[in-house]
Amino acid sequence: MSVRVRFAPSPTGYLHIGAARTALFNWLYARKIGGRFLLRIEDTDLQRSTEASTRSIIEGLEWLGLDYDEEMVFQSDNAPKHREAALRLVEEGKAYRDFTPKAERADAGIKEVIAERARAQASEGGQNQRSNPYRELPKEESDRRASAGEPFAVRLKVAHEGRTNFADAVYGPQERDYAEIEDLVLLRSDGHPLYNLSVVLDDIEMKITDVIRGQDHLTNTHKQILIYEALGASVPRFAHLPLILAPGGKKLSKRIHGEIVSLTTYRDAGFLAAAFRNYLALLGWSATGAQYAADATPGSGEVPADERVGELMTLDELVRNFSLERIHRSPAIFNFDVNNPKRWTDDKALWMNAEYIRTMPFPDLQPLVKAELRANKLWREEYEEEESAWFEKTVNLIRQRFHTLKDFSEQGRAYFSDDFDFDEAAVRKNLLKEPRLREWLPALAERLEEAEPFTAETSEAALRAYAEEVNVKAGLLINASRTMLTGQAVGPSMFDVFDVVGRDRSVRRLRSQEPWASTEAAGSS
């Protein structure tokens, strides 16, 4: 039977990066093994599910390039079927009606309530998971009360003795005694099917062969296996993924950590899908050492250099190297610091993004830069036509030190527009320190007007000659020019900047009064 996996997020809020990684791993596994990757929206909790969230999930998957096969499934569409299945189990005696009135429980503090209840039960002489008074209610009475309109929940009748077990592809053999599993509710008293029932039923219907999901579902898997068995269905293979935690090993939650956990945050911050995907793939999985060959020095613990798999991988390479066996069991920490703008997200993710930006083929980068510039009204159609060579040269020059796509419209603004800001510190450091620059720079502009042709080489010659003439270090004029031309203190080699900015704009900017004037005003206040 061919492999079928699924990504089954619940649409309550934006797409969590942990969920995104789960989707990635499912996708990689399917592509690797020639299986199918399906999408199912688990919107059974109608109170919390939103259409906007569903959209953001779809958008997120699209951004990451995780295309799904077959039509996406909405779990809520199957609710009637799930209800019927639960009722059928009642008929077959595998489940029973529980007429206990529903106890309202608030979501907040639920964990404490559960623990408290357990403590209370323990002190009353042990916990009995089979103590429900309706478990052994005669069928006739149960039927009578139901048809009389008395509300009831449906609970699975878990056997008194026995144990479930399964072999998790990541966590190994798992076993659990029935005594630890309560008669779980399948159907709410309002007729609403519950999660454990719905996943199992949908996975059966979608013919899922391998369930790859977060480790938070590991212990509940036993309950689901019980449902599979009650239904007489075959149990799929399971692979649970280590969780992604916040710094300090704390839970990474939407509520506490806000948008830092949202995939869209990274897209909007100028991350490349390829880079972020690559980074995500390395959380809980590694390809390093995947190619331990028979000829590697035995026992050395080292992979021969020529067989070492790097961390930078294209999608194809990720697919090729991927295997469930190399997923490990300990949780991964996703680093970030909300109080530090430079460290707002994981260092390595940022590094990887920069690495992609400076090394990827220009044709792949071009549309991304185009979108970024367009979003900031910096795009001109000429960049794709008569000025395409200039555009490529410029992007190739500035991308060397950029970290995100945002940099193209922010730090890189002066290359695409005359309307850019001067960095105050740069003006102070590179211009105001030497008042004579106010005369030298316009003079330098004149020399540049004469450079023929206007290139990095000729502008360099002109500048150095002029520096010698007025007897100052070339660096002084270079750094001052950089600030005049780009508004910044840092950037590419200045002569390449002259070249790319061009003679007209260079000359005009060297003669500009703006940086001098703006800081005078600022200085006088």
Added chain:
RNA sequence: GGCGCUAUGGUGUAGUUGGUUAACACGCAGCCCUCUCAAGGCUGAGAUCGCGGGUUCGAGCCCCGCUAGCGCUGCCA
């Protein structure tokens, strides 16, 4: 409270059936390069492999105990 999972530098990871100097990447520091900042090159700091026992000639790898973190335990998903 019960059950489960996990534990290698700050972070992500490697460490193959126990074999001697615990490897790689990010980050950090320094140097080189240099017109700045990156990149790149070189060098370095940083891990008694969670803690305590045990087995063994030898333990990050095996066993036991403990601790911590996380998960599950709901008519949430």
